[in-house]
Amino acid sequence: MSQTIKVDTLIKTFQVPEREAGLKAAVGSLFKRKYREVEAVKKISFGIDAGEIVGFLGPNGAGKTTTLKMLAGLLFPTSGQIDVLGYEPQRREKELLRQITIVMGQRNQLMWDIPALDSFELQRAIYQIPEGEFRRMRDELIDLLNMGDLVKKPVRNLSLGERMKAEFISALLHRPKVLFLDEPTIGLDVTAQRLIREFVAAYNQRYQASVMLTSHYMADVQALCKRVIVIHHGQLLYDGGLAGLVEKFAAYKTIGVTLNDPDLDLSEYGEIISNSKGQVNLRVPKSATAQITTRLLNEVAISDLTIEDPAIDSIIEQVFQQEAQVV
């Protein structure tokens, strides 16, 4: 399969002006400014195939937005190579911009005071989309996102979820092949989150688009991404299957036991996470799971036993707690 995105030893360093407190320092800084370097992205490399949806994960300040902005041509890299669909994004060539899009949940791109429908016209002009093609795509997207007549209301009167849906329509009217989605579901309620997720999946299927998605909602990542790239302090920590991430970083498993005698104490078998009327959840080291399960089955009267991996959220948290090391 052909790769639509190739990133090679990408680095981004910001120069941040630094000033000590006090009037003297303020006056001094007018003449001689001191700068501090912030290494937001440190030598990351990866590739993404056509049609692939990849979750791009990392804690706050890890360098996700900086990377996506470089990939979308909004920021210059300090060094390293980026190739998106055969182009270098920092050159901002029209041929590339017509094939990519970036959606940021934290930032509005639609005009506030006019209906989204009118902003869509502006997009048509910017991307020089032929009239027939534009109408077809616009109506298809309105339909997929259940927006109906809401696109005729001024954007300021839409709910957050409706606004985000309108943002998506606007960002996809030119039918991009590569989507950079930065927290597209942030702040949305569960129903709107699910709708956006289903929409991204449908668009990906229909147009074989490559998608890079950052989200703090693991439900988004689990529903959409087979593969995840995890960065921390600007460095790549993990690149591979979501299942492999669980395998690699989950140090614990949860054994769920239903006791015949609800008053029995199981603390000698593991850390008790919850206990409700004989329904006990035990946290045990992954390597000891088999041995503890055997002991429980032999030594305790139980009517049911399950073994589960911890929730993906808690695994990710665990990953972030570890020191960054390049894999």
Ligand SMILES: Nc1ncnc2c1ncn2[C@@H]1O[C@H](COP(=O)(O)OP(=O)(O)OP(=O)(O)O)[C@@H](O)[C@H]1O
């Ligand atoms: N324009 C800028 N000037 C200086 N430093 C910046 C700039 N943009 C980002 N940074 C710094 O670079 C680092 C990475 O920021 P970035 O926004 O890429 O992180 P992130 O992973 O997207 O985090 P979040 O999940 O909070 O959005 C942070 O330390 C941030 O303060």
